[in-house]
Amino acid sequence: MLSKKRSPTPPSSSIAGASLAAPHCVTSRFLSKIIWALSLLTCFVALPAIAQDSDRLTVLDLDQPLRLDFSGFWEKDFRRSDDWQDELTRKMRLRQEAAARQGGNPGAAARVSVPPISIGNINLNSSRGRGASIIDLARLAEYISRQTTLRIDQTRDEIRIERRGDSSLVCGTGWQVQQTFASSHGVEACGWDGQQLVFQTMLPDDLIIVHRFSVSSDGLLLNLITSVISKGSESFDLRQAFNRYDAPRAEFDCEQTLSRGRVCSQAGTQQ
Secondary structure (H helix, E strand, O other), X not given: OOOOOOOOOOOHHHHHHHHHHHHHHHHHHHHHHHHHHHHHHHHHHHHHHHHHHHHHHHHHHHHOOOOOOOOEEEEEOOOOOOOHHHHHHHHHHHHHHHHHHOOOOOOOOOOOEOOOEEEXXXXXXXXXXXXXXXXXXXXXXXXXXXXXXXXXXXXXXXXXXXXXXOOOEEEXXXXXXXXEEEEOOEEEEEEEEOOEEEEEEEEHHHEEEEEEEEEOOOOOEEEEEXXXXXXXXXXXXXXXXXXXXXXXXXXXXXXXXXXXXXEEEEOXXXX
């Protein structure tokens, strides 16, 4: 008798594996879609927060103007600075050339003397019809510009210029013009012209003193133009340049106390 041939039956393990493969693939695709959707949702949620941070930074920049860094210790560079006598000679020569072109100085009326203005040991001889002479203005500009070193402290809201032997110049860093001093002897105001810091002092008899500070973009050079004007006449300008330097550390720390007066100790030690 011929025996019937039966088709081989696959092992039970193979059948089980085949039946589980399809659900596994479906589950993997389903999880991938969920992860992709969550990633997309995270991006949409994060975008408004980034936009809000960007808007907030822009508002801060508008409210608080950014100023160049003037802070540090500055030493006068005499080679780059004007000499007041040379500048006076140049002014006198220009005046003589202008007078020669106009054929002299007609109409010089008699002058009525009034008490002069005294600044330091300089008497500014003035009259009712005209201001101080160009020589007096030059001497006054030289006297005002006598400092050879400056110390400038600057914060986000204020800048302070320390001048040895003279009062400090203090101004804010905002947009508005500030009046820093007012009395019967004069008025002082300060403000910003772009990135230039300007101080203007108005004294009796229409005498005006202007200080204009500017600093180079690399922060290594400080420029100062001092202008002296009397009764609306031509100003006498004196330009000075200062180089930044590292000041040596002070040997002593001093403080003013009520009980013992001024007390000093060696720097770096505690009392």
